[in-house]
Amino acid sequence: MSVSGLLPSSQHAALLTVEQMSAVDAAAARAGVPTLDLMENAGRAVARDVMAIHEDRKGLVVVLCGPGNNGGDGFVVARLLRQGGYRVRLACCVDVTVLRGDALVNAHRWQALQEPVVPLTEDCLDGAALVVDAMFGAGLSRPVDGDVLACIRRINDRSIKCIAVDVPSGVAGNSGEILGDAPRCLSTVTFFRPKPAHFLYPAKAYCGALRVADIGLTPQHEAGLLCQTFLNGTAVWALPRPSWSDHKYSRGHVLIFGSAAMSGAARLAMRGARRIGAGLVTAAVPASALAVYGSDAPGALQVPWDSEDDALKALQDAHRTVVVIGPGLPADDETRRLVLMALRQGQRTIVLDAGGLSAFADHPDVLFAAIQSSAGQVVLTPHEGEFKRLFSSLAGSRLDRSRQAAVLSGACVLLKGADTLVARPDGAVVITPQASPYLATAGSGDVLAGFIAGLAAQGMSAFSATAAGAWLHAEVGRQLGPGLIAEDLPECLPTVLRRLLVETTL
Numbered sequence: 001m002s003v004s005g006l007l008p009s010s011q012h013a014a015l016l017t018v019e020q021m022s023a024v025d026a027a028a029a030r031a032g033v034p035t036l037d038l039m040e041n042a043g044r045a046v047a048r049d050v051m052a053i054h055e056d057r058k059g060l061v062v063v064l065c066g067p068g069n070n071g072g073d074g075f076v077v078a079r080l081l082r083q084g085g086y087r088v089r090l091a092c093c094v095d096v097t098v099l100r101g102d103a104l105v106n107a108h109r110w111q112a113l114q115e116p117v118v119p120l121t122e123d124c125l126d127g128a129a130l131v132v133d134a135m136f137g138a139g140l141s142r143p144v145d146g147d148v149l150a151c152i153r154r155i156n157d158r159s160i161k162c163i164a165v166d167v168p169s170g171v172a173g174n175s176g177e178i179l180g181d182a183p184r185c186l187s188t189v190t191f192f193r194p195k196p197a198h199f200l201y202p203a204k205a206y207c208g209a210l211r212v213a214d215i216g217l218t219p220q221h222e223a224g225l226l227c228q229t230f231l232n233g234t235a236v237w238a239l240p241r242p243s244w245s246d247h248k249y250s251r252g253h254v255l256i257f258g259s260a261a262m263s264g265a266a267r268l269a270m271r272g273a274r275r276i277g278a279g280l281v282t283a284a285v286p287a288s289a290l291a292v293y294g295s296d297a298p299g300a301l302q303v304p305w306d307s308e309d310d311a312l313k314a315l316q317d318a319h320r321t322v323v324v325i326g327p328g329l330p331a332d333d334e335t336r337r338l339v340l341m342a343l344r345q346g347q348r349t350i351v352l353d354a355g356g357l358s359a360f361a362d363h364p365d366v367l368f369a370a371i372q373s374s375a376g377q378v379v380l381t382p383h384e385g386e387f388k389r390l391f392s393s394l395a396g397s398r399l400d401r402s403r404q405a406a407v408l409s410g411a412c413v414l415l416k417g418a419d420t421l422v423a424r425p426d427g428a429v430v431i432t433p434q435a436s437p438y439l440a441t442a443g444s445g446d447v448l449a450g451f452i453a454g455l456a457a458q459g460m461s462a463f464s465a466t467a468a469g470a471w472l473h474a475e476v477g478r479q480l481g482p483g484l485i486a487e488d489l490p491e492c493l494p495t496v497l498r499r500l501l502v503e504t505t506l
């Protein structure tokens with residue numbers, strides 16, 4: 001199930017939708033794997049985590065079971081904990097006679113221990129030291145309500161420790177949205193492969209620590225599935241490594257347009273592009289600002305940009321294969337004409353950010369048409385506000401909207417946020433897992449545009465460069481943490497690159 005342009009190892013970073021997980025389940029059953037064994041293994045994996053977290057066998061564990069197979073897993077957990085000497089109370093939201101299939105078999109196995117099934121109401125949580133949430137998993141189809149909702153609220157209000165089976169109940173597995181409410185869990189145990197929701201906000205904030213347990217499903221059972229959502233990381237892309245034969249021209253040349261009024265933005269992008277390994281970076285800036293741009297970057301080049309002719313001349317240099325337009329530029333007609341000119345020139349990769357995006361707020365169709373007819377690959381890097389200005393017609397989750405935006409625009413779309421998404425026009429999306437809230441600071445996005453451009457200049461495809469740029473940006477943000485300012489991001493990059501390129505073999 002490899003996807004073109006991504007490393008074969010991206011299979012290990014695949015996130016399966018709930019529909020794909022049930023297809024895997026069905027394929028395993030067809031291949032002769034008993035589904036009852038899968039449920040037993042799932043329950044055992046959760047029971048093991050409960051025992052690791054909660055060693056006090058006298059503290060009451062309340063297992064909350066729903067009407068489907070998630071509840072079936074809960075019956076297994078309860079039985080194994082009971083057999084392990086734990087005090088367990090099991091509550092189910094439906095009468096046992098309503099259960100079906102493997103869930104019913106496991107309900108009977110629980111009852112065979114002479115243990116009761118109590119009604120699932122908020123009172124069943126009285127005295128709980130720990131809760132196992134096995135109410136709803138992949139099968140959630142509408143917002144939680146009634147007694148289930150009341151239980152979830154009590155868990156959260158009283159901060160009762162909770163471990164989720166598969167996903168916290170109320171989490172929509174594909175989108176990461178919360179339907180009604182969901183318990184804030186200490187940890188979540190899922191099976192075989194994670195789902196998008198485990199890495200998408202708001203759901204991620206409810207999952208706690210994630211463990212992916214092996215329950216007997218194998219890659220053979222997912223053969224033929226077209227996975228389109230991946231966890232961003234080194235399984236998906238490989239960073240360029242310079243070799244003995246490289247020189248500054250072969251490591252790529254980035255052209256960045258900058259203004260006099262807000263020179264800091266383009267200078268941060270330049271710094272990012274240079275630190276990530278571009279051989280040359282040129283700033284095209286008003287003649288009045290040449291000294292400003294040159295003063296703190298003696299290794300960068302400057303060319304004057306005071307007219308459309310200047311812009312055309314800067315763009316026509318065939319060595320400048322990657323262009324960044326937007327950081328520090330106003331969202332005006334001049335910027336719009338510059339973007340359209342660059343798209344006509346067909347540089348290999350064009351990164352549009354900030355003013356380069358908002359200049360098209362009133363004319364997004366003009367931008368999309370120019371992208372579709374451009375010979376180059378285009379990257380759009382909007383935050384949520386810029387995204388809404390360009391893609392006002394799109395609705396749904398961030399994952400859905402980023403995917404639709406890439407299809408609509410024909411560009412790679414990086415939607416910034418705590419779970420930064422990068423979508424490709426063919427529907428592939430990566431979710432970046434490790435963002436730090438300290439990255440929410442002025443100039444941070446300018447550095448990101450520079451990272452992406454610098455990687456593209458070294459030969460990465462627009463999608464891989466954007467995914468890798470987003471991941472590295474998040475990683476330096478995570479390493480720096482409190483107190484970081486945008487200027488720190490390029491300076492911390494060598495430490496991260498060293499670990500990836502020198503100390504490990506990818």
Ligand SMILES: NC(=O)C1=CN([C@@H]2O[C@H](COP(=O)(O)OP(=O)(O)OC[C@H]3O[C@@H](n4cnc5c(N)ncnc54)[C@H](O)[C@@H]3O)[C@@H](O)[C@H]2O)[C@@H](O)CC1
Pocket residue numbers: 021022024025038039042066067068069070071072073135136137138139140141142143144145165166167191215217
């Ligand atoms: N390979 C796999 O996929 C495996 C899955 N297992 C478990 O099976 C689960 C999926 O089981 P199911 O497909 O039965 O789904 P669920 O157990 O999540 O729930 C399905 C049931 O809940 C009802 N329902 C949905 N939303 C509701 C709401 N808001 N209020 C009330 N009722 C609602 C549905 O009508 C259906 O009866 C997984 O999450 C996982 O825990 C495991 O048993 C092991 C193997």
Ligand SMILES: [K+]
Pocket residue numbers: 070133134135136137164165166167168169
């Ligand atoms: K659950």
